[in-house]
Amino acid sequence: MNNQDRTKQILNDFDIQAFQQDLIRWFKDEQRILPWRENQDPYRVWVSEIMLQQTKVDTVIPYFNHFMEKFPDPESLATADEQEVLKAWEGLGYYSRARNLQTAVREVVEEYGGVVPHDPKELGDLKGVGPYTKGAILSIAYDTPEPAVDGNVMRVLSRILHVEDDIAKPKTRKVFEELVRGVISTEDPSSFNQGMMELGALVCTPKTPSCMLCPVQEHCRAFNEGIETTLPVKSSKKKQKKIPYKIVIIENNRGEVLIEQRPNEGLLASLWQYPMIPMKDLGQESAKIWFEDQYGLEVEWGQKLENIKHVFSHLIWEMEVVKAHIINGELDHERARFVSKEELNDYPFPVSHQKAHKHTSL
DNA sequence: AACTCGGGGGC
DNA sequence: GCCCCAGAGTT
DSSP: OOHHHHHHHHHTTOOHHHHHHHHHHHHHHHOOOOGGGSOOOHHHHHHHHHHTTTSOHHHHHHHHHHHHHHSOSHHHHHTSOHHHHHHHHTTTOOTHHHHHHHHHHHHHHHHSTTOOOOSHHHHHTSTTOOHHHHHHHHHHTTOOOOOOOOHHHHHHHHHHTTOOOOTTSTTHHHHHHHHHHHHOOSSOHHHHHHHHHHHHHHTSOSSSOOGGGOTTGGGOHHHHHTOGGGOSOOOOOOOOEEEEEEEEEEBOTTSOEEEEEOOSSSTTTTOEEOOEEEOTTOOHHHHHHHHHHHHSEEEEEEEEEEEEEEEOSSEEEEEEEEEEEEEEEOOOOTTEEEEOTTGGGGSOOOHHHHTTGGGTOO
């Protein structure tokens, strides 16, 4: 059965009108006051939606406010230096979001006169604007009845409509998009979509939902069947791989510290870090050889400063922070340089390496 | 479809 | 520890 026919079957005997009304009424009464809800400025909505990807509201708020002061409109972001944008994103994670956002904003300025496209195709073709973000911008900024299916929406709808599809599977999002098309309010799609997400964040939470406070409790099949905590169905993901590194703190005779810029693609792209030796298959002596080969500096290991474990979504860095002293040689590395401790603050560092700042800046 | 890509907070 | 979060891009 295709998704459209399935939607009809699932929504058979579901009171769409009453559900919409109860959800929207609750959202209008109980919604949180958030900076990106001050108005419907599509640029603000856009920036907020990118920041909110896989990131909690409380984390985003200060970043959003600062970002809007620094880059208040598409033009200011389009003309900004990429390192400046990354610095504003520092600590937020998923840094390709920042790069893609700037790429897309530049396209909006050049191709669309600085106006965020209303057209779903044009909007969805922008870098970093996927199915969710497209629907969120169209509904929230432009009052268009398009689905915006995120983790909240899948959790909420899986319970209300008793859908047992595994939400970890890519194709399941399409199932819920079709369901949203079936239940979304055409009068107020913005409040409907935001209401679904707000409900997921405040009431219909993953572990212990507050069903007694739920504005759409009477519409919820899972609650009525007493199975709300068994939904949604989600297959678990595998655990992270551990990778050992040696983090090297080196000062020259001017009191400057050695840092380097990471590659422009891949993990933590274009961010800065202290030199980092991959210790898998390397011992203490061969690490020195590796370091001299890479940087042109002959060093001896100094004091062991700290062990840092940093957990990513898909891997774990086990970092031994050590001091090193230059014995001989001249720095010879495309992306590395000595900088003063004051200048360190101008470079975007991933949190993993910010943890090592205390060994240089204090 | 599976993998990559950050970091924080809840329990 | 494990799970989740207003997901998207790449392979």
